[in-house]
Structure formats: structure tokens, C-alpha cells
Amino acid sequence: MILVVGGTPELMAICQRAAVLSAGDAVLPAAVDRLATIAAQCRPAVMVIPEEHFKQDEEELIALARDVKGRIVVVPEGVSDEVLLAPVFKREFTEAAAARNQG
Numbered sequence: 490m491i492l493v494v495g496g497t498p499e500l501m502a503i504c505q506r507a508a509v510l511s512a513g514d515a516v517l518p519a520a521v522d523r524l525a526t527i528a529a530q531c532r533p534a535v536m537v538i539p540e541e542h543f544k545q546d547e548e549e550l551i552a553l554a555r556d557v558k559g560r561i562v563v564v565p566e567g568v569s570d571e572v573l574l575a576p577v578f579k580r581e582f583t584e585a586a587a588a589r590n591q592g
Contacts, residue, residue, distance in 0.1 A: 490514055491578065492533035492559075495521040495542045500564065504537050506571035511578040525553060532557045534585035535578060540565045560585045 491514055493504050505516045514534065519527045521542055528536065536550070536559055543550060543563045554561045560581035568574065 490531055490533045491516045491535045491537060492519050492524075492528060492531065493517070494519050494524055494536055494538045496537065496539055496564075499569070500537070500539065503569060503571045503574060507574035507578055510571060510575035511582070514582070524550075528553055528557050528559070533559050535560050535562055535581045537562045537564055537574075539563075558585065558589045 491504060491508050493501050493516060496504070496518065501516065501518055508514050508516050517527075517531065517533075519536075524536075536554055538550060538561060540563050543561070550561060562574070562577055562581055564574070
């Protein structure tokens, strides 16, 4: 699962198209203030976080990803192409799967 954190509708749509191109996994939105609860419930393989949100609480977001054995993809402002995100998603899914298989 891909969790899009605090993203715009445009980012959500880009992530959905990128997911189809890479892993075909489900893409769900998450409000920043509910992220910890949602991540604990659904244990996403990948959390997509706009750069401005990531910079506000980088350490906590990294710790959360580690707790759910997921990966973070930080999206810089202006990214508008799912073709650029698709290989990143594929790589991060592979990394998340490896981490989860190790225990």
C-alpha cells in the first residue's frame, strides 16, 4: 500500500498513476495529523510525503516509517510526472519487502 501524506489532489492522482506503472498497489490519502494512527493500522510499504511536510517533522516521520517497516518517498514541489515516480515506487516496495521479510 502507498500512503500519500498531506498531498494535494494532483499529487494523489500522480501517485495513483505511478502505482499502476510500478507495483499496482493501492494508494490511500492520509492527513498529516492522523498519519501515525493510519500508518499503524494499514502498515504502508511506502509513504509519499511532500517535501514541505517532511521538513517540518523529519525525525518523527523517519521513526514512523521504521516502526511500520515502510519506506518514505519525499516528493519535491513541482513533481508532476508519474513516470518519474514509478521507478522510485518500485525500488521502495522492493526495499520494504526485504525489510519485512527480515523480521
